[in-house]
Amino acid sequence: MRTITIDQGMRFIGEEVEIKGWLYNKRSSGKILFLEFRDGTGVIQGVLTQADDPDLFETADRLPRETSLIVSGTLRAEPRAPGGCELGITGIGVIQKPTEPFPIELKEHTPNFLLDHRHLWIRTGRQVPILRVRDAVFRAVRDFFHKHGFVATEAPILTGTSVEGTTTLFPVDYFGEQAYLSQSGQLYLEATAMALGKVYWIGPAFRAEKSKTRKHLTEFWMAEAEMAFYEHADNLRLQEELVNYVVNAVVAERARELKQLKRDVDKLLEEVELPFPRISYAEAIRILQEAGEEIEYGDDFGAPHETALGEHFGKPVFIERFPAKMKPFYMKRPADDPSVVLAADLIGPEGYGELIGGSQRVDTLEELERQLAEYNLPKEPYEWYLDLRRYGAVPHAGFGLGMARTIAWICGVPHIRETIPFPRQINRLYP
C-alpha cells in the first residue's frame, strides 16, 4: 500500500493508501463517523460506518482528538467533503492515544491562552498554513540572493558592542565579561562584503525594547544583505526586486495555504508591481500634513503615519533622505545635502509598517570618525570597523528585511506573533 501525504490526496483517487498523522476532529451521526486527519500538509476527512466494520467503528468512535495514528483507506472524490476528496477508512493503527483532552478547542480562545499553549496551538487552524508560508518566504529570499550572485554568510550573535548605540540590548555574561545579543549583523556583513563581494544572511536579532505592538518581538529574524560597489540607487533597486520576487514565488508555491488564510492574492500581486514609489522624507511629511496628520519635519513616523503612507500609495513605498540626526552613525550623507542620509525605509502597505531599512554606508575614514564623534560614540570598540575604511574601502550599501512583518503582510495576518513558531515578547519567554 502506498503511503501518501494529505496534500497529494487528489492525485490518488481510487487507490488504497496509508496516511500517517493525527486525528484532528471527529463528528458522528449515529452509525456513521467522520474523522478529520491532519499530517502537516493538510487535513482530510475520513468516513467509517458501523456496517463497514463494527470493531473498527467502536475503536474509532473512542479516539480523542490528536491521537497519533496510521490510517488506511480508499480515496474517492467527494464534493461534500472539505477539500474535495475523502478517505473510506479500512484500518486505523493507533500510535498514541492522548491521556488528557487536547487543550486547544476548535472554538475561540484568548490570545493569552493560545500563546501559553503555543507548542500545541501550532498544530491547529491557520497556524499550519502560516508556518508553511514562513518556510516559503525564507526559501524565496535565499533563492533570490543565490540567483543574484550573493554568498550566504553569518554574523555573530554574541557581540561585545552595540551596533546602533541607541537601542536597548540583552546583556549576557561572557566569562565575566559584558556581552550582548546582537541587534543586527550589519557591521559584520560590511566586513564580510569586503571579502566576498555580495553577502547575505537570515539571522536572529534581539532588541530589549518594551514594545507591545503587533509589529514587534524581542527576538526576530532579519534577512540582511550587504553589497560592495553598490550605491544608494542600486540598493533600492535590489530591495524592490527582492520583495517582488519573494511575493511572486510564495504566491506560486503556497497558493493553497494563502487560500486557506483567505488572503487576497490578486491585491498582493498588484501591490508588488515594479517599480515601488520613492519619495523623500520631506515629501512624506508633506503628504501626511495634507492628510491632516499633525507632524513636522524632524519628527519620526508613528505607526499611524506609516499606515497612512502605505494607504496613500497602496503599495510598498521607499522613504529616502531622512534627516541624519534621526538615523544611526554609519549612514553616508549625500554631497548635495549633508543634513540628510542616503538611506531608505520601505514602508509596506496595509499597515504592516517598515519592511526594510537600508542605507549606503560611510566609506571613508574621515567621515566615519567624524560621525562617531557626532554621536558621542567611543572609537575603541569600533577599531575593527574603522579598519574597513583603512584598507581598500569601496562604496557599499545594504539593508535588513524584517521576516516576520513580511510574512504577516503576505499572509494577511494582523499580528506578527503568529508568523514565528515561538514568539518572544516582553513577558513571554515560555513555551
Next chain:
RNA sequence: UCCGCGGUAGCUCAAUUGGCAGAGCGCUCGGCUGUUAACCGAAUGGUUGGAGGUUCGAGUCCUCCCCGCGGAGCCA
C-alpha cells in the same frame, strides 16, 4: 515607561440598584447513516487574579499589588 480595556468552571463569556454563582463549548454517558467549529438529551465542573477595607450582606463599591490584551514611545 505612559494611556485604555480586562481577569468569574478546563475554555469562551453572562450575572439588573450591593441581595441564592449562570450559560455555551470541552471531557464523560445516552441518541442520531452525510457530518462540515455537526446536532439533541443528561451528568460533571467554582478560594469570582491576590491582600486589605466599607457593609447586615461584595463577582459588583474603595485602596494597594500581580497578570494579560490593545495602543503609544522605540524600532525591522
